Amino acid sequence: MPPHLKHFLPKAFWIAGLALVFLLLYAPILSAVLFSFSADRFPSLDMSGFSTQWYAQVLTDRAMLEALGNSLTVAAITALIATALGFAAAYADYRFRFFGQKAVLALALLPPTVPLVILGLAMLAFFSRIGIAGTLMAVVAAHVVIAAPFAMAICRLRLAQLDETLETAAQNLGAQPHSALARIVLPHTLPAILAAFLITFAVSFDEYVIAWFTGGLNETIPVAVLTTLQGQVDPTIHVIGTMSFSVTLTLVLIALAVVLSQSGGAMSKEET
Amino acid sequence: MTNAHLKMDGLAKSYGSFIAVEEFSLDIAQGEFIAIMGPSGCGKTTTLRMLAGLETADRGQITLAGNRIDQLPVWERETPMVWQSLALFPFMTVRENVEFGLKMRGISGPERKRRVDDWLERLGISTYAERNVARLSGGQRQRVALARSLVLKPKVLLLDEPLSALDAHMAIKMQGELKTLQRELGITFVYVTHSHSEAFSLADRVVIMDGGRVEQIGSPQDIFLRPRSKFVAQFVGGISLLEGKVRGKEDGNRFLETRDGKVRLANCTGLSQGETVDLAIRADRISVTVNPGWGENEIACTLISEEFAGAVVNLHLETTSGHSLVAQVQQRELDQLDASTGARVYASWHPDDGFVLEEARQTRGAPKVRAA
Numbered sequence: 001m002p003p004h005l006k007h008f009l010p011k012a013f014w015i016a017g018l019a020l021v022f023l024l025l026y027a028p029i030l031s032a033v034l035f036s037f038s039a040d041r042f043p044s045l046d047m048s049g050f051s052t053q054w055y056a057q058v059l060t061d062r063a064m065l066e067a068l069g070n071s072l073t074v075a076a077i078t079a080l081i082a083t084a085l086g087f088a089a090a091y092a093d094y095r096f097r098f099f100g101q102k103a104v105l106a107l108a109l110l111p112p113t114v115p116l117v118i119l120g121l122a123m124l125a126f127f128s129r130i131g132i133a134g135t136l137m138a139v140v141a142a143h144v145v146i147a148a149p150f151a152m153a154i155c156r157l158r159l160a161q162l163d164e165t166l167e168t169a170a171q172n173l174g175a176q177p178h179s180a181l182a183r184i185v186l187p188h189t190l191p192a193i194l195a196a197f198l199i200t201f202a203v204s205f206d207e208y209v210i211a212w213f214t215g216g217l218n219e220t221i222p223v224a225v226l227t228t229l230q231g232q233v234d235p236t237i238h239v240i241g242t243m244s245f246s247v248t249l250t251l252v253l254i255a256l257a258v259v260l261s262q263s264g265g266a267m268s269k270e271e272t
Numbered sequence: 273m274t275n276a277h278l279k280m281d282g283l284a285k286s287y288g289s290f291i292a293v294e295e296f297s298l299d300i301a302q303g304e305f306i307a308i309m310g311p312s313g314c315g316k317t318t319t320l321r322m323l324a325g326l327e328t329a330d331r332g333q334i335t336l337a338g339n340r341i342d343q344l345p346v347w348e349r350e351t352p353m354v355w356q357s358l359a360l361f362p363f364m365t366v367r368e369n370v371e372f373g374l375k376m377r378g379i380s381g382p383e384r385k386r387r388v389d390d391w392l393e394r395l396g397i398s399t400y401a402e403r404n405v406a407r408l409s410g411g412q413r414q415r416v417a418l419a420r421s422l423v424l425k426p427k428v429l430l431l432d433e434p435l436s437a438l439d440a441h442m443a444i445k446m447q448g449e450l451k452t453l454q455r456e457l458g459i460t461f462v463y464v465t466h467s468h469s470e471a472f473s474l475a476d477r478v479v480i481m482d483g484g485r486v487e488q489i490g491s492p493q494d495i496f497l498r499p500r501s502k503f504v505a506q507f508v509g510g511i512s513l514l515e516g517k518v519r520g521k522e523d524g525n526r527f528l529e530t531r532d533g534k535v536r537l538a539n540c541t542g543l544s545q546g547e548t549v550d551l552a553i554r555a556d557r558i559s560v561t562v563n564p565g566w567g568e569n570e571i572a573c574t575l576i577s578e579e580f581a582g583a584v585v586n587l588h589l590e591t592t593s594g595h596s597l598v599a600q601v602q603q604r605e606l607d608q609l610d611a612s613t614g615a616r617v618y619a620s621w622h623p624d625d626g627f628v629l630e631e632a633r634q635t636r637g638a639p640k641v642r643a644a
Contacts, residue, residue: 169359171346172324173373173420183372187363 029245036238043238054239064240067224071205074136074220078143079201085144086151086196091185094159095167109149119146120213127214134216142214143204150203151196154259158192159185195255202251206244276335277302278323278428278460283332285318292318294484296332300428303458305451307475309465311507315484316464320430323462325349337427347376352421353430358413358437360405366392366416367401373424391419410438414446418453428460435470447474468508472496480504487631501631502550510555510586512597513629518547531593535569538623550629557625558599560587561618562611570620573597575611589619 035043039051058064089108093101111119123142127133132141162185170180186193208222215223225240276299283296293315300306308316321327323334325346334342341349352373361369367388374384392398395415400408405416414434421429434450435443451474454461465471471478472492480487480495480503487507488500499505505513516530518537526537528551535551543549564570573589576596585606589597597619601609611617 163357163359165355165357165359166361168326168346169353169355170361170372170376172326172349172351172353173424174347174350174376175372176347176376179376184361 029241032238032241032245035235036242038235038238041235042233043235054235058236058239058243061236063219064221064224064236067219067221070136070215070218071220071222074139074143074211075201075204077140078147078204079197081140082144082147082200082204083151083193083197085148086153086200087155087189087193089148089152090155090159091181093156094162094164108152111145112149116146116209120210123210124213133214134218136215136218138214138216139211139218139220140204142210143207146207146210147200147203151200154196154199155189155192158189158259162188191258191261195259198251198255198258202248202255205251206248276300277304277337278462279333279335280319280323281333281335283319283322283329283334285315285322285327285330291484293322296481296486298479298486298489300460300462303454303460305454305461305463305474305476306479307463307465307471307477308479308481309468309471309507310481310487311466313483314481316466316479316481317432319481320353320432320462320464323428324351324353324430350424350426351428351430352424352426353432354417354421354434356433356436358417358434360413360416360420362406363404365402365404366397366408369405369416370419370423373420377424387423388419391423395419411442411446414438414442418450422453422457422459426459428462431461431463433465434463435465435467443470450474480507482507497554498627499552500629502629503631505550505552505629510598510600512553512555512558512599514551514553514595514597515548516551518543518545518549520545530571530595532571532591532595535571535626536623537626537628539627543628551626552629553597553621553626555586555598555600556584558597558619558621560589560599560601560605560609560611561620562609562615564618568620568623569626570618571597573617573619575613575615575617577613578606589617591619 031043036054037050037052038047039049039053040047093105098104120142123138123145124133127138127141132138166188167180167184170184171177175183205220206222207220208226211220212223212226219227221240221244225237225244228234229237278300280296280298280300283293284291285293296315296319298306308319310316318327322329322342325341325344329342332342333340336349336351341351361372364372370391371384371388374387379387389398389401392401395418397412397415397419400412405413408416414437417434431450435446438446447470450461454474463471463474472495475492477489478492478495479489482503488495488504490498495504496508499508499511502513505511514528514530514532514535516528516535518526519529519534520526526543527534528537528549530551537543537551560573560575564572571591573591576588576590579586579588581600583603584600585603587599587601587606589599591597599619609617
């Protein structure tokens with residue numbers, strides 16, 4: 001809080017303001033959770049009762065289950081590749097000094113800032129040229145592009161805490177470069193790698209625009225939801241929304257917990 | 273020394289236009305304790321890093337026990353190092369840290385355990401074997417760093433300011449232990465430091481570097497008593513320098529004409545008439561009196577300040593021409609001196625206690641040509 005405002009407004013004001021912001025942010029999501037358990041066909045606040053019928057309906061809807069399967073597959077493969085690429089890029093930036101390093105770093109972090117529609121369209125044009133448009137692999141390739149920078153950013157933060165002499169010290173004691181990497185750098189970066197995997201998984205799992213452009217008939221969950229919504233107002237949407245939100249929230253919370261529990265712990269840079 | 277154990281020959285390293293090490297040559301005998309000393313940026317750490325293979329020398333050769341090692345990668349050099357930051361692996365226990373190098377060399381389980389246990393025992397850290405290194409005191413961590421290197425039975429151990437992370441009391445204790453350890457093991461130590469006390473009390477020979485060049489190599493006594501250059505004299509400290517021209521006959525009765533008068537020179541073989549040289553006098557060899565006429569070489573000075581240094585006191589003096597001198601006197605001598613700051617005093621010394629710096633003569637005689 002800026003000092004000149006400190007005595008101007010009471011603390012309660014700031015807390016109330018913060019609460020309001022969170023309420024506005026999460027109210028729509030909470031309403032989806034609420035209505036997913038409603039017994040009624042249409043969302044309305046005077047609910048006639050509690051029901052899990054929409055959950056049962058979604059879990060027996062073959063199209064939805066297939067979309068879920070697609071989403072999980074794409075997200076898992078995307079997360080694997082994006083995390084590997086992200087770590088490699090972060091390590092290169094940490095370990096080596098080379099000409100144009102800053103430019104390379106900027107380029108590597110750029111993709112998430114490109115508007116998704118443009119990215120999706122460009123991807124579609126490119127994928128159809130090389131003949132993979134409309135496949136799940138196309139979705140994976142496109143998702144890796146937007147997810148890898150997140151993985152890189154997370155790994156960079158962790159690597160920045162690693163004393164650079166440790167890897168050299170390992171080599172000095174007879175470790176070849178690959179064993180020094182495996183025994184010193186990887187164990188240190190592991191929490192970040194795990195976090196990066198979860199975050200990139202979540203990024204891919206929730207992504208709609210690019211999946212819609214490049215996936216063709218292979219729908220992921222967000223695409224399937226939007227397709228359903230275009231035809232009708234279906235209460236199963238609330239169920240899918242709730243489930244997707246839970247999955248994403250869980251992944252992000254685990255990632256946060258992993259990163260927070262490790263920073264400042266025994267594995268951080270030595271004080272001496 | 274033809275059969276040197278560790279031989280560095282003409283090592284040089286530049287970063288762009290910055291010359292880190294201009295030329296470094298040194299033959300080290302088996303079991304010798306060498307300290308490389310100098311101010312920061314003098315090239316001492318770069319030299320050590322070239323030995324370990326962390327920097328590639330632009331020129332020059334390194335041979336260890338008859339084998340050329342300067343072309344080998346870091347992990348094949350077998351030149352373990354004790355780092356300034358210690359660089360212990362923070363997510364490992366003491367045991368895991370110490371056995372790391374043995375594992376990397378493929379030493380099998382029982383043999384590895386025996387050697388690790390042996391060293392933990394020897395350095396008195398067995399009780400902490402299974403403890404995480406983050407939970408050790410400074411001295412214990414220091415021992416882990418030593419054990420981690422020594423367990424490899426190296427032919428040479430490199431140490432990069434290893435005691436700088438310790439508090440003063442602990443550092444002195446570890447100095448003693450290091451020296452004992454080195455004597456017992458007979459391993460060659462190459463020790464980089466900026467601390468005089470560490471270098472002089474530990475090393476058999478000290479190398480003094482400045483600006484990427486070796487200024488002097490010699491035993492601690494040599495360097496302390498007979499610094500070769502102005503830089504070494506100032507770096508070692510406690511030495512006053514007087515510049516002057518050589519005058520007088522060659523058969524002994526030589527004197528130096530300074531801006532503060534004439535002083536007599538002894539041991540002045542090889543000096544030529546009219547040559548400009550620096551005369552160095554150690555602080556403990558200068559006497560200070562209130563009245564003139566006590567010594568052979570006498571210069572009138574003003575007492576600038578007294579610096580209390582335990583049993584002795586350093587007197588900072590200024591000659592009439594504005595030159596600074598330092599005299600070291602006993603506390604009781606000071607009491608007898610009865611002179612307050614700003615008083616006129618006389619500094620004198622025996623001609624045998626003054627010596628002419630070699631380097632100044634070389635550089636002034638003719639431009640010094642350095643081997644490329």
